[in-house]
Amino acid sequence: MRKVIVYTPHAGGVAICHPAADCIRAMSCGGYWFSYPRGYLKTQLERQIEAGHDADAARRFVMAMQFGGCTEAEALAIIRDRDCAHRGTGCELWDISDVPADRTYRNAWRRSPNGGPIWIDERVAMEMDEAKAWQAYEAMRRGHT
Numbered sequence: 001m002r003k004v005i006v007y008t009p010h011a012g013g014v015a016i017c018h019p020a021a022d023c024i025r026a027m028s029c030g031g032y033w034f035s036y037p038r039g040y041l042k043t044q045l046e047r048q049i050e051a052g053h054d055a056d057a058a059r060r061f062v063m064a065m066q067f068g069g070c071t072e073a074e075a076l077a078i079i080r081d082r083d084c085a086h087r088g089t090g091c092e093l094w095d096i097s098d099v100p101a102d103r104t105y106r107n108a109w110r111r112s113p114n115g116g117p118i119w120i121d122e123r124v125a126m127e128m129d130e131a132k133a134w135q136a137y138e139a140m141r142r143g144h145t
Contacts, residue, residue, distance in 0.1 A: 027075035030068025090115030
């Protein structure tokens with residue numbers, strides 16, 4: 001089953017990180033940047049730190065991509081720490097099938113800062129429906145004038 005990382009962004013809502021299969025494979029087998037010149041790993045690490053990633057998480061990511069040796073669970077933990085942990089709280093590993101398939105109210109999805117299930121904020125969903133209704137009304141009015 002495909003795994004995703006679900007977390008609660010600092011600004012609220014729900015974020016879902018979909019780790020790429022190529023990334024997981026590279027962290028297992030290594031060799032991702034072997035064709036690049038000497039010193040590229042240092043450059044890659046510096047770029048990631050400049051982009052706001054935690055230095056230790058970036059180092060673990062770069063080393064795993066280059067030298068491999070990670071299980072899928074270890075690779076997902078490294079990705080979680082590098083890409084998600086600094087952006088929010090309640091980082092959890094989920095099967096993709098556990099994420100709601102209906103994305104109608106995606107912007108109204110909420111969850112606890114500590115993790116847990118996704119629920120729909122009914123007030124936000126109602127505001128979304130009202131905005132769609134007004135857009136449809138305005139489109140109809142423009143079409144009839």
